[in-house]
Amino acid sequence: ETGVTQSPTHLIKTRGQQVTLRCSSQSGHNTVSWYQQALGQGPQFIFQYYREEENGRGNFPPRFSGLQFPNYSSELNVNALELDDSALYLCASSQPGQGSEQYFGPGTRLTVT
Amino acid sequence: EDQVTQSPEALRLQEGESSSLNCSYTVSGLRGLFWYRQDPGKGPEFLFTLYSAGEEKEKERLKATLTKKESFLHITAPKPEDSATYLCAVQAGDTNAGKSTFGDGTTLTVKP
Numbered sequence: 001e002t003g004v005t006q007s008p009t010h011l012i013k014t015r016g017q018q019v020t021l022r023c024s025s026q027s028g029h030n031t032v033s034w035y036q037q038a039l040g041q042g043p044q045f046i047f048q049y050y051r052e053e054e055n056g057r058g059n060f061p062p063r064f065s066g067l068q069f070p071n072y073s074s075e076l077n078v079n080a081l082e083l084d085d086s087a088l089y090l091c092a093s094s095q096p097g098q099g100s101e102q103y104f105g106p107g108t109r110l111t112v113t
Numbered sequence: 114e115d116q117v118t119q120s121p122e123a124l125r126l127q128e129g130e131s132s133s134l135n136c137s138y139t140v141s142g143l144r145g146l147f148w149y150r151q152d153p154g155k156g157p158e159f160l161f162t163l164y165s166a167g168e169e170k171e172k173e174r175l176k177a178t179l180t181k182k183e184s185f186l187h188i189t190a191p192k193p194e195d196s197a198t199y200l201c202a203v204q205a206g207d208t209n210a211g212k213s214t215f216g217d218g219t220t221l222t223v224k225p
Binding site: 004042045056092099104106107109 | 117143144147149154155156157158160162164200202204212213214215216217218
């Protein structure tokens with residue numbers, strides 16, 4: 001069974017730039033969620049994708065957008081980067097439906113300077 | 114709005130010294146409460162799911178319990194390798210499908 005993978009591991013960007021983060025879901029999982037985790041805090045829900053459609057969104061501005069592909073992999077895009085976007089970005093895959101546990105990837109550490 | 118509060122923020126134990134971590138939650142229609150373990154610089158690792166008050170789950174030295182307002186993660190005779198941040202999360206029966214609301218975690222340090 002293949003676990004959740006994310007790329008890249010680390011990334012340094014300049015304020016105002018755009019970034020794309022990638023995630024491959026665990027084998028057999030068709031739902032992908034993205035979270036932002038600031039240092040010392042719990043993960044904050046950004047959005048979830050199911051069957052290539054956004055299926056729920058947290059309190060993040062529209063410059064955070066995503067995609068899901070037919071093979072269930074996913075991308076997180078962030079435009080017009082701000083210093084506060086510096087965080088660990090986590091991807092989690094799960095079975096569809098509420099009450100399903102999520103399996104997380106190792107994360108992408110984004111630093112905005 | 115769903116809320117999860119974990120306490121204490123940090124806990125230092127001697128090897129073999131049992132203790133409990135607390136997770137208090139406010140949610141409209143609980144669909145599931147989850148415990149995760151997170152090591153520094155890594156993604157959270159799933160431990161347990163609890164669905165209804167009175168439910169208990171066990172795994173090695175860990176036992177999770179659930180009431181209508183809180184959950185406890187009991188650690189029996191911990192070892193240094195149990196050192197990590199333990200996160201609690203809830204999923205609610207609202208329209209934002211699949212959203213998990215996390216607490217800020219309890220960082221556990223077990224000294225040999």
